[in-house]
Amino acid sequence: MATRLLRWVFLVAGGCMIGAGLVLIGQLVFADHMRARVRDTFFLWRGIGQVSFIFQDDETKLALWLNEIDPAVLAHSRHVAWVLITLGTMLALVAPWMRCAADGRRSRA
Secondary structure (H helix, E strand, O other): OHHHHHHHHHHHHHHHHHHHHHHHHHHHHHHHHHHHHHHOOOHHHHHHHHHOHHHOOHHHHHHHHHHOOOHHHHHHHHHHHHHHHHHHHHHHHHHHHOOOOHHHOOOOO
């Protein structure tokens, strides 16, 4: 019974880790896209946007905020996302191989 519960916990934890890693990668792709849009904007419009930041719409504010993030932070976040996906996959693949005793009999390990 405990092994079945542990197998279920491994599957759920692995799925959550895979999902969290994929969400983080999606957010990083969005951040890269927004940063590229800001970099491709004419420098004068970018300066006007930063000076009149309080009057900008939410999308422009988000793009300007994301442009201020250090690229090393984004690289670290990308590394963390891939680690989450890798560990989650390992947990999800190991869980089905765990032995369970059938019908109350003890398994020989």
